[in-house]
Each structure stands twice: as structure tokens, then as C-alpha cells.
Amino acid sequence: MATRTRPSSKRCAVIGGSGFLGRHLVERLVDRGYTVNVFDIRQAYELPGVMFHQGDLCDRQALLLALKEVSVVFHCASPAPASDDRALFQRVNIDGTRTVIQACHEAGVQKLILTSSASVVFEGTDIKNGREDLPYAKKPIDYYTETKIVQEKLVLEACSKEKGFLTVAIRPHGIFGPRDPQLVPILVDTARRGKMKFIIGDGSNLVDFTYVENVVHGHILAAEHLKADSPLCGQAYHITNDEPVRFWDFMSQILEGLGYSAPRYHLPYTLVYGIALLLWLMALVLRPLIRIKPTFTPMRVALAGTHHYYSCARAKKDMGYQPLVPLQEAIVRTVESYPHLRKGA
Numbered sequence: 001m002a003t004r005t006r007p008s009s010k011r012c013a014v015i016g017g018s019g020f021l022g023r024h025l026v027e028r029l030v031d032r033g034y035t036v037n038v039f040d041i042r043q044a045y046e047l048p049g050v051m052f053h054q055g056d057l058c059d060r061q062a063l064l065l066a067l068k069e070v071s072v073v074f075h076c077a078s079p080a081p082a083s084d085d086r087a088l089f090q091r092v093n094i095d096g097t098r099t100v101i102q103a104c105h106e107a108g109v110q111k112l113i114l115t116s117s118a119s120v121v122f123e124g125t126d127i128k129n130g131r132e133d134l135p136y137a138k139k140p141i142d143y144y145t146e147t148k149i150v151q152e153k154l155v156l157e158a159c160s161k162e163k164g165f166l167t168v169a170i171r172p173h174g175i176f177g178p179r180d181p182q183l184v185p186i187l188v189d190t191a192r193r194g195k196m197k198f199i200i201g202d203g204s205n206l207v208d209f210t211y212v213e214n215v216v217h218g219h220i221l222a223a224e225h226l227k228a229d230s231p232l233c234g235q236a237y238h239i240t241n242d243e244p245v246r247f248w249d250f251m252s253q254i255l256e257g258l259g260y261s262a263p264r265y266h267l268p269y270t271l272v273y274g275i276a277l278l279l280w281l282m283a284l285v286l287r288p289l290i291r292i293k294p295t296f297t298p299m300r301v302a303l304a305g306t307h308h309y310y311s312c313a314r315a316k317k318d319m320g321y322q323p324l325v326p327l328q329e330a331i332v333r334t335v336e337s338y339p340h341l342r343k344g345a
């Protein structure tokens with residue numbers, strides 16, 4: 001059992017703090033006067049006022065060192081969705097989150113803020129202005145989503161006013177911004193391979209894309225509003241840009257901003273989804289022999305061809321959330337941040 005010293009409310013830990021969202025969160029926390037411990041399997045940068053602890057979150061002893069005298073923990077670590085590795089997701093998102101909760105108890109942590117995902121309720125059919133009371137997906141499309149559901153339940157069920165351990169889950173959707181290793185790089189790579197010529201479906205589907213600084217703002221508000229007498233205890237909150245946009249308009253704006261052509265030709269949604277499912281099954285069967293990573297996974301096709309946007313009214317009401325950066329400005333800032341991905345660069 002770790003020896004407890006009184007934690008300061010401005011001392012926090014960010015698990016996954018070397019990642020895209022984690023690093024933006026760490027930078028903002030430092031600006032706001034927090035002392036930050038980063039816990040991650042890799043150290044990606046150095047920052048004054050930030051102490052790095054390298055380790056696997058499944059290792060309780062390693063975690064305990066990073067949680068010493070910490071009162072607030074942000075848990076935003078996860079394997080990348082593209083890894084599609086069931087055992088890894090199970091180990092990190094489920095078993096590892098149990099370990100995080102246990103280590104928080106042992107270290108005397110008072111608040112745990114989990115980065116969940118709005119996808120926990122998405123199973124490939126339209127969601128329009130979805131609220132947090134939508135049921136969890138009964139048939140999640142991929143392992144990532146399957147384990148994010150269990151992870152969120154574990155964290156919310158651990159909330160206990162009696163034990164003085166408060167938890168909340170933030171559900172962002174489609175995070176984008178500078179240094180994102182997923183959305184823009186995958187999009188550009190697909191365009192460079194000549195595969196971004198087609199619009200899946202009729203192109204009218206509305207979705208949420210959320211600028212990383214708004215997601216960070218939602219996390220910090222949640223941490224600061226999470227109190228024993230607040231409605232946040234044990235609840236999930238959507239954090240979005242509150243400006244649903246046509247999926248294909250958003251993609252086209254990023255592509256054209258970087259000098260690539262926007263997709264023009266339409267393909268029927270069911271056809272592309274069927275092909276993606278077939279490719280995914282083939283990749284699964286061949287996995288012991290060869291590792292194939294299809295670009296058009298069933299999850300990506302579902303996200304590209306359906307409506308999925310969420311209401312953030314609960315976050316506005318309970319924690320005074322408002323997006324700080326509007327969508328158009330966010331797109332401009334994002335495009336400018338990727339000069340190395342411009343066509344011809």
C-alpha cells in the first residue's frame with residue numbers, strides 16, 4: 001500500500017499524455033497552473049513543469065509512482081483503433097482500466113476523468129442529435145468500440161461519494177487538429193494512393209468533427225465541476241463542436257486545403273459496406289499467415305456513410321461547456337499545421 005500524503009487539487013496525472021489528445025491536454029493544464037505527471041508507454045516530448053513516467057498502465061506498481069500525491073487523473077490512453085487487435089484492446093482498455101481504478105484507490109486519488117467515445121452507442125445506423133441516454137451499442141462494429149463500452153461502464157460504476165472517489169466519462173467524437181496521427185494522415189495517405197475519388201452514399205450525411213482544443217476544454221471543465229454534490233458524478237458527457245457538418249464536405253475541405261482533389265463519384269453505401277466486411281473477414285482468416293490492413297474497414301465505411309452527430313446540451317447545462325474554436329477556424333488551423341502533408345511536399 002502506498003503511503004498517502006495530502007494530494008493538491010492542482011496536481012494531476014494524464015495517462016496517455018504522450019498521445020494526440022493527451023499532449024494537448026497536458027499543455028493546457030500547465031497553462032492553467034496545474035502540476036502534471038504524464039504516464040505513457042512512450043515519451044514523445046519534454047515540457048517544463050511536466051514529469052514523465054514511462055510504463056504500461058497494466059502495471060499497477062509503475063502507475064502508483066505516477067499517481068503519488070495526485071488528486072485528479074485523466075485517463076486518455078488506448079491502443080489505436082486501426083490496430084484491430086482484440087487481445088490488445090482487452091488487455092489495455094478493460095484489464096488496464098481496472099488496474100487504473102485500483103491504483104487510484106490505493107494512491108488516494110479523488111477524481112478520475114475518462115476519455116470515452118461517442119462511438120459507444122454507434123452500431124452503424126443513423127444517430128441524429130443523440131443524447132447520452134441512448135443505449136450502448138448491442139453489436140459494436142469493432143473491437144475498439146466493444147472495449148470502450150466496457151471501459152466506460154467500469155469507470156462510471158466505480159464512482160463512489162462514500163469512498164470519496166468521483167468519476168466522469170467524456171465522450172468526444174471525431175477529434176481533429178494539429179498533430180493528430182489518424183484522421184488527416186490516413187485521409188492524405190488514401191488520397192495519395194488514388195483511393196479518395198468516391199463518395200460513399202449520397203454524401204448528405206451529417207456528422208460531428210470536434211477540434212482537439214474543444215475536447216480538452218470539456219475535460220478540464222469536467223474535472224473542475226466534478227464534486228460530490230454535482231450532477232456529473234458517474235455520468236457520461238458528449239463533447240462536440242456543436243456544428244454537425246456533412247462528412248464529405250469536411251473531408252473535401254481538408255483534402256482541397258492540402259492541394260488534393262475532393263471525391264466526386266458516388267458509390268452505393270451497401271455495396272461498399274459489403275466489400276469492406278468481406279475484406280475484413282479475409283484479413284482475419286489470413287492473419288496467421290500475412291497481416292493485411294484494409295483502408296476501408298466496416299467501421300470507417302459506416303462512419304463515412306451514416307449520420308452520427310450528438311447533442312452536447314448536458315455538458316452545457318452541467319458544466320457550462322461551449323466550444324471555444326468554431327469549426328471553420330479549426331479546419332483552417334488544422335490544414336495549416338500539416339505543411340509536410342501538402343500535395344507535392
Ligand SMILES: NC(=O)c1ccc[n+]([C@@H]2O[C@H](COP(=O)([O-])OP(=O)(O)OC[C@H]3O[C@@H](n4cnc5c(N)ncnc54)[C@H](O)[C@@H]3O)[C@@H](O)[C@H]2O)c1
Nearest residue numbers: 016018019020021040041056057076077078115117174175
Ligand atoms: N481520436 C479520436 O477521434 C477520438 C475520438 C473519441 C475518443 N477518443 C479517445 O481519446 C483517447 C486518446 O486518443 P488519441 O486520439 O489521442 O490517441 P493516441 O494514440 O494519439 O494516444 C493514445 C496514447 O495512449 C498511449 N498508450 C497506449 N497503450 C498504453 C498502455 N498500455 N499504457 C500506457 N499508455 C498507453 C499511447 O502511447 C498514446 O500516447 C483514447 O482513449 C481514444 O479512445 C479518440
Ligand SMILES: CC(C)CCC[C@@H](C)[C@H]1CC[C@H]2C3=C(CC[C@]12C)[C@@]1(C)CC[C@H](O)[C@@H](C(=O)O)[C@@H]1CC3
Nearest residue numbers: 081117118119172173174175182183186187300304
Ligand atoms: C477511408 C475514408 C473512407 C475515410 C478516411 C478518414 C478516416 C480515417 C476518419 C474519418 C472519421 C474518423 C473517425 C475515427 C478514426 C478516423 C476516421 C475513421 C474514430 C473511429 C477514431 C476513434 C474514435 O473513438 C471515434 C469517435 O467516436 O470519435 C472516431 C470516429 C471518427
